[in-house]
Amino acid sequence: MTMSQLDAYYKTYADIDYTNWLLNQTERSSLYRDSDYFTDKLRQRSRLYTQWLRPRGVYYSTGFNLIENGVPYGSLTLFRSVETGDFTESEVAMLGVLLPHIGQRFVALYPNGVVYN
Numbered sequence: 001m002t003m004s005q006l007d008a009y010y011k012t013y014a015d016i017d018y019t020n021w022l023l024n025q026t027e028r029s030s031l032y033r034d035s036d037y038f039t040d041k042l043r044q045r046s047r048l049y050t051q052w053l054r055p056r057g058v059y060y061s062t063g064f065n066l067i068e069n070g071v072p073y074g075s076l077t078l079f080r081s082v083e084t085g086d087f088t089e090s091e092v093a094m095l096g097v098l099l100p101h102i103g104q105r106f107v108a109l110y111p112n113g114v115v116y117n
Contacts, residue, residue, distance in 0.1 A: 033062040062087040
């Protein structure tokens with residue numbers, strides 16, 4: 001994804017992204033696979049899907065938000081097409097193994113959080 005596409009996402013779609021709602025329900029790091037929380041019908045009818053994801057060939061997502069010691073550091077999202085298929089339990093579990101290690105590294109590098117310009 002290019003920086004201009006990412007900027008467009010934050011400017012236009014971040015506020016209606018159903019995964020943001022899910023990730024903002026906690027003050028700890030959270031791992032998710034969107035198909036575990038949202039039905040295909042709901043996703044396919046959403047503005048996020050019709051205007052942002054589908055034009056990019058994206059259907060499935062998994063990822064996490066990274067919060068350590070109450071400090072939000074960011075998030076990671078991985079995408080897949082319908083043809084590639086949804087993320088497996090094993091793949092999501094692998095992200096779950098990586099998550100605390102990534103969190104510890106961010107705490108070591110940026111104990112007070114990351115400043116975005």
